[in-house]
Amino acid sequence: MSDAFSIETFLRSVAERLEPRLAALADAHPGHPRLAAAIKYALLGGGKRLRPALVLAACEAWGGDPADPLALRFAVALESIHTYSLVHDDLPAMDDDDLRRGRPTVHKAFDEATAILVGDGLQSLAFAHLLASDDPRAPQLARILAEDAFRMVEGQARDMDGEHAQLDEPAVMELMRTKTGALLSASVVGGALCAGVPLAAVTDRVRPIGLALGLAFQIADDLLDLTADTATLGKRAGKDAVAGKSTLPAIVGIPEARRRAEALLAEALEALAPLGPRAEPLRALARFVLSRKK
């Protein structure tokens, strides 16, 4: 599989499986048509679907079926939580962004009250969707999702602190572990649980891999903000420096930050090596986390 494997094809196939399910989630809740339209606008904004891809690749890596219905359901729930966090992070009182994935943010395309409600509603829908499964493992996944969703909120609070004061390196590491690391590790953890790995083994062995990938992803994101342009990113480039945000590259410099991201990737790849060929999609995703251009 490894020679023929294309990360772009894999990501596209995940997006093609996810997006009809995300659209269906909005369509199944038409009670308030404008809210439903705004939810759909947010969900179908053309994201990379990295977290769903991690869920399905992790499920396959640990011996599960990459088309496992529970894994797909978890992927939809996780993407809903991720989407809500983007909608709220973009609000004027938070990062105040007008552009996301090359389109107006939800509060620009609709209005601020609607954007708040879209985020709130997406969080509820994530849990409702996952708990609608009759799979006995769904509640365990929902609990992990809830705990990591809270950690993500703590991370966003740390990110806000970093706008008012210079954070030191340990604080920036904790920011990354929570803000981005929580949902990325939940993706890998959830995929492994869907494959049947027992919870204790997941906590001991799988979560550290997810966290290493999460940290590498966030460092890559901060490097891209410094080195890429707005047209490529689909969101405002250089905004962290302008906002005086505390990031790892800002503290240790670009070369050292890149070196650390590569060490984290190597750590994840080494931990995944014993899983053999079935972990190739997950390894390819891990490499993509660093090599991506946006």
Added chain:
Amino acid sequence: MSDAFSIETFLRSVAERLEPRLAALADAHPGHPRLAAAIKYALLGGGKRLRPALVLAACEAWGGDPADPLALRFAVALESIHTYSLVHDDLPAMDDDDLRRGRPTVHKAFDEATAILVGDGLQSLAFAHLLASDDPRAPQLARILAEDAFRMVEGQARDMDGEHAQLDEPAVMELMRTKTGALLSASVVGGALCAGVPLAAVTDRVRPIGLALGLAFQIADDLLDLTADTATLGKRAGKDAVAGKSTLPAIVGIPEARRRAEALLAEALEALAPLGPRAEPLRALARFVLSRKK
């Protein structure tokens, strides 16, 4: 029991059982101290704890133990969801309120970004807390909570519509059924499920009682906004009229709105009559929904 029963004593006993649990929920998540402090400020704001009281009274009414650990856990989760909705409803982009229960609202006592994150975090904590139970009925309760939490968001979206345009009577009824009715009926439904009433019977017979109480509660709220003063309410009185909000009293007049609230209460009391003395706390709560002064 009915002669000696005091609704004030009952509500106080519920608050005394709930509040240490709400404080513990914040204390158990100290990762970001300022966020944890703001969550605690929001949770311990001196609310009536009506939804928790409904959970415990409904559990008792249908033959359960009013100290049932799952019912208490559900009550905490429900109050967290309710609290998050108040924090977000008070935001400048929503109802723009400075005062809640006689104290500065969260975005006034802290800041707007923190208030957004407090609401987001409280929603995650509600599900994490409920799903941390090993009771096999917890996931069913979490699913109901997620679905009704989404309905509540739809109701808030309708409420925002009512600030821009005059809603007609059916739209106002749907607003009340979703914005307030969803969580109030979830309270009664969840309490009955904790008592062991099967889901189908709960959906058919218990939910309509919860919805009638929810509608009566919202009409009473709208009447209080028109007739009480700010000092008594602990929040700005007369603000609906100032905001041009569409409420049932504004559409059908105060006497007719009061008549309808009384009819809804009578409907709920009639449905509860066959349950006998064990439903007295729930009946007293139903009467309190209309007789309260704030």
